[in-house]
Amino acid sequence: MSLAWSFYISTVLVYLGVDVMACWGLNLQYGYTGILNFSFIIYQSAGAYVAAVLTLGPNTAGSFQQYIGGANLPFPLPIIAGGIAGGLLSAVAGVIALRRLRSDYQAMVFLVISLIATAVVTSDVGLFNGPAGLSLIPQPLSTALNLSLVGYRWFYVGLTAVICLIIYAFLRLITSAPLGRSLRAVRDHEQGAAALGKNVTGLRMTSFVIGGVIAGISGAVLVEFISAWSPGGWLYQETFVLFTALIVGGTANNAGAALGALLVPVAFLEGSRFLPQFGPPGLIDALQWVAVGLMALIFVWFWPRGLLPERRRIIKLPGLPQAGTGQP
Amino acid sequence: MTSVQGQRTTPAAQAALLRVDDLAKSYGGVHAVAGVSFDVLRGRITGLIGPNGAGKSTALGMVAGAIKPSRGSVLLNGTNVAGWPSHKIARRGLARTFQQSSDFAGMTVTENLLTARYGQRGDTLRGALLGRRYWRAEQESLTARAADVIARFDMARMANEFAGNLSGGQRRLLEIMRALMTEPEILLLDEPMAGVNPALGERIEDYLLQLKQDGLTMLMVEHEMAVVERLCDPIIVMAQGEILAEGTMEQIRSDQRVLDAYLN
Numbered sequence: 001m002s003l004a005w006s007f008y009i010s011t012v013l014v015y016l017g018v019d020v021m022a023c024w025g026l027n028l029q030y031g032y033t034g035i036l037n038f039s040f041i042i043y044q045s046a047g048a049y050v051a052a053v054l055t056l057g058p059n060t061a062g063s064f065q066q067y068i069g070g071a072n073l074p075f076p077l078p079i080i081a082g083g084i085a086g087g088l089l090s091a092v093a094g095v096i097a098l099r100r101l102r103s104d105y106q107a108m109v110f111l112v113i114s115l116i117a118t119a120v121v122t123s124d125v126g127l128f129n130g131p132a133g134l135s136l137i138p139q140p141l142s143t144a145l146n147l148s149l150v151g152y153r154w155f156y157v158g159l160t161a162v163i164c165l166i167i168y169a170f171l172r173l174i175t176s177a178p179l180g181r182s183l184r185a186v187r188d189h190e191q192g193a194a195a196l197g198k199n200v201t202g203l204r205m206t207s208f209v210i211g212g213v214i215a216g217i218s219g220a221v222l223v224e225f226i227s228a229w230s231p232g233g234w235l236y237q238e239t240f241v242l243f244t245a246l247i248v249g250g251t252a253n254n255a256g257a258a259l260g261a262l263l264v265p266v267a268f269l270e271g272s273r274f275l276p277q278f279g280p281p282g283l284i285d286a287l288q289w290v291a292v293g294l295m296a297l298i299f300v301w302f303w304p305r306g307l308l309p310e311r312r313r314i315i316k317l318p319g320l321p322q323a324g325t326g327q328p
Numbered sequence: 329m330t331s332v333q334g335q336r337t338t339p340a341a342q343a344a345l346l347r348v349d350d351l352a353k354s355y356g357g358v359h360a361v362a363g364v365s366f367d368v369l370r371g372r373i374t375g376l377i378g379p380n381g382a383g384k385s386t387a388l389g390m391v392a393g394a395i396k397p398s399r400g401s402v403l404l405n406g407t408n409v410a411g412w413p414s415h416k417i418a419r420r421g422l423a424r425t426f427q428q429s430s431d432f433a434g435m436t437v438t439e440n441l442l443t444a445r446y447g448q449r450g451d452t453l454r455g456a457l458l459g460r461r462y463w464r465a466e467q468e469s470l471t472a473r474a475a476d477v478i479a480r481f482d483m484a485r486m487a488n489e490f491a492g493n494l495s496g497g498q499r500r501l502l503e504i505m506r507a508l509m510t511e512p513e514i515l516l517l518d519e520p521m522a523g524v525n526p527a528l529g530e531r532i533e534d535y536l537l538q539l540k541q542d543g544l545t546m547l548m549v550e551h552e553m554a555v556v557e558r559l560c561d562p563i564i565v566m567a568q569g570e571i572l573a574e575g576t577m578e579q580i581r582s583d584q585r586v587l588d589a590y591l592n
Contacts, residue, residue, distance in 0.1 A: 170457075177456035178448040178463060185432045185443045191394060192430030192503075194414035195423065196510060197446030206453055252434070312490065315438045317475035320484045 003150060010153035012270055017160035018222045019245070019261040021167055024254055025214030026242050031251030031310070032175060033207040034187030036107035038239055039093060039114035040215055045234040046089045047082030047216025048223035049121075052134045054078040055224065065129040075140035079163075079220040086216020087209050094208040099201050103190075114236040122231045133230020140224050156225050163221060167214055171254060174210070183207050184252065237289060241265050244296040250306030259308055264292065343369045344403075345514050345545045346391065346422075351400030351410070352569075353386050360386045362569035363400065368514065373536065373546040375560030377553070379590055382566040384549045385427055388518055391547070392424045393417040405513065419446055421513035425503040425520060427549075433492030437483060440491050440502055441474040442467070444509035470509075477505050481535060497528035504535065515539070517548040521555055533559065553577075565589070 001009075022044055029035045050069075057072040059065075073081070097109040122131050140159075142152055174180055185193040186203050194200050223229045241264060249260020272288055299306065344367035352363040361383040368374045376384050389395035391402050393414035402410040409417045418424075432440050448470070449455045450463030478487050481501055486494060491502055500520055507515055520536070521529050529552075536559055540546065550556050556563060557577040565573045565580055567589035573580050580586050 173459060174453070174456045176460070177450035178442070178467070179451050179453065179456040181435065181439055181443045182451055184435055184439075188432035188434050189430045191414070192426065192432065193443075195392065195394075195418055195426075195430070196444045196506070197415050197418035199415050210453075310434060312436060312488065313439060314488050315436070315442070315471060317438060317478065317484075317487055318472055320475050320479060320487060 006150050007153060010150065010157050012266060013157045014153070014160050014222075014225050015270075016262060016266045017157070017164050018218045018225075019242070019265045020164055020258045021214055021218035021221070022242055023245050023249070023257040023261040024167060024171055025211040025218065027246055027251060027254065027257040028171060028174070028183075028207050028214070029211035030243070031246060031253070031257065032180065032183045032187060033204055034103065035098070035204060035208055035211075036103055037110050037208065037211070038107050038236065039110040039117070040211070040242060041234045041236065041238040042114050042117040043086040043090050043212040043215035044219035044222075045117070045121075045229070046219065047086040048219030048229045048234075049128045049134070050085035050216070051078040051082035051220030052137045052223050052229055053128070054081050055137050055140070056134065065132070065134055066126055067128050067134060068126065078140070079217060079224065082220025082223075083213045083217040086219065087213035090212025090215070091205070091209050094205050094212075098204045098208060111236065114239065118231050118235060128229075131231055133228060133232070134223075135228040137223060137227040137229070139227060160221055160225075163217065167217070168254065171214075175254070179203075179206075187252075240296070241269070241292055244292050244299075246306070247296050247299045247304075248306055250308040250310065252310035253306075253308050256306050256308035256310075260306070263307075264295065268292070268295070343367075345370045345405060346547065347401075347403040348387070348391060349401045349403070351387060351390055351402065352398045353383075353390060353395060354398045359569045361390065361397075364566065364569075364571050366564050366571060366574065368545060368547045369562075370545050371540070371543050372562070373540050373548055373560045375556045375563040376547060376549045376566065377551070377556055377563060378566035378572075381568075382589075383569040384566050385518055386569075387566070388424070388516055388547070388549055392422060392516055415446075418510065421510075422516065423507035423510045423512035423514070424516035425500070425507060425518055427518040427522065429496070429499040429503060431491040431494070431499050431502050431506075434490065436488050436490055437478065437494070437502060437505075438471075438474055438487050440506050441477060441509045442470055444506045445470055446510065474509065477508055481505050482531075495525075495528075497524040497532070500524055500532060501528070501535070504532070508539075512544070514545040514547065517546060517550070519549055519551060521550060521552045529555070 026037065026040050029037045053067045053069050054071045054073045055078045056070055058070040059067050093113050097106045101109060121128055128134055145152065145155060147155055182198050182203055185198060186200050190200050245260030245264040246257055248264055250256025269288060272284065275284060346368035349365045350363045351361060353361045364387060378384050386395060390397045393412050397410050400410060401408045404420055404422060409420060432443065448463065449466050455463055478484055483501065486498065491499065494502060520532055524532060533555055548560060561576060562574055563577055563580055564571055565586050572585045572589055573583040
């Protein structure tokens with residue numbers, strides 16, 4: 001494999017890992033709990049910004065970029081802090097949207113929160129350097145490991161895979177426990193769940209904050225790899241790419257979410273980069289958004305349960321024959 | 329037997345598991361329920377009937393915590409639960425079914441039943457993160473109970489079927505089964521026979537009678553008068569947000585106000 005291909009493939013694999021994490025976080029919120037979180041990208045972004053400023057070191061006067069809360073924390077603290085930032089921000093947004101509103105209104109509030117967050121970070125240059133964003137973020141352990149450029153990238157692929165495995169194990173503990181059933185009950189019938197003694201708001205908040213933590217970690221992992229982050233990378237449309245990935249892959253199924261991450265943000269959006277240029281500049285980028293939207297519509301219409309649908313959980317009942325094979 | 333308004337005698341009051349007093353709900357100037365009072369006696373099926381728009385489901389919703397009352401009290405085992413959220417009232421032993429089926433469509437029948445029990449060890453974040461060993465034994469015992477309920481309601485064939493694939497009548501049964509998994513003290517039924525074919529309706533009726541014989545207290549809103557007559561005693565009649573009459577079906581049939589309300 002040539003050096004260029006090795007560089008490219010390792011980059012795509014890190015992107016895949018980050019998108020898989022993000023889809024799992026969104027899957028917990030939407031697939032398992034039914035929360036239409038149209039602001040998902042801002043929790044990923046919060047994690048990215050916090051990890052960036054905690055790696056960059058204190059901001060010095062006259063620097064080409066301005067930011068708050070600079071520190072020089074060792075790995076893996078910036079990534080952990082990124083997760084905490086995503087969780088805290090989602091807790092605030094959850095308190096606003098999840099306590100009293102119906103799910104369709106919740107979706108509207110989340111969309112508005114996403115737009116406000118982008119506007120604030122873009123306008124207030126003192127926060128995270130405004131529209132130019134943060135750059136030259138040091139990569140974790142790069143000095144200590146002393147690897148070649150490509151060698152370090154493959155190390156980061158391994159690191160991303162390990163974080164993915166930890167998140168997967170964590171999610172599996174939740175979704176295979178009675179807590180996972182309660183989340184799905186809230187998704188399927190909120191009032192029915194409440195009538196069984198389930199604290200619907202508490203369950204939603206739990207799922208929403210955990211999803212926010214995972215989003216924050218995914219953003220931190222990404223920013224430590226690409227060394228830069230700006231508002232152009234986390235516009236509200238990015239959330240719809242992740243929703244499309246879930247719709248295509250299959251909701252309430254972590255394998256389906258991972259497949260969706262592979263097919264939509266990675267294979268489809270990366271693959272279209274290899275198309276020959278045609279039309280005016282920016283046309284292909286615009287067509288990508290159109291194609292993502294069409295993909296979501298086509299799947300919702302023809303395969304609403306996605307390529308890997310939520311699986312039927314067979315439970316053996318003592319003294320009774322097993323039966324039932326259909327799909328809802 | 330209890331009287332309609334404010335004259336509940338001591339023996340009846342002592343036997344009341346649920347006491348509703350001056351319960352009202354207004355939407356702007358519209359009085360959906362205009363201060364109703366009634367008792368639900370232990371071990372009986374109390375029927376709540378009335379023409380469409382009488383306020384029956386609103387009253388039931390207020391008792392169950394789904395609708396916040398404008399005024400009044402709901403004493404459940406002596407505790408005033410009026411205005412409490414549904415989940416807190418459910419934890420006090422009140423289970424309910426809905427007018428529109430409330431099954432968890434993306435879960436199997438067995439999963440629907442296993443979800444029902446409140447306070448499971450693995451139902452908190454901490455419990456879930458402690459792993460299967462922490463909650464497995466309790467799940468096995470719950471699964472055994474679910475198997476009993478499924479067998480009792482003759483639903484073994486559908487145990488691992490998605491609830492979303494069941495017929496309307498089977499969904500009604502599932503709601504009742506799910507409520508029973510909570511081992512309630514009182515069960516509120518909102519039109520359990522609505523949309524159910526006659527054969528399954530008879531089965532549901534039989535099951536409800538069995539539950540009554542087992543001592544379960546029920547409050548049932550229903551339009552099928554023959555079913556109400558066979559199952560319920562006493563029967564409370566509501567119209568335009570108020571209670572018109574209370575008694576046996578025979579007493580109610582002879583009440584002119586009830587006849588007028590239905591004929592109008």
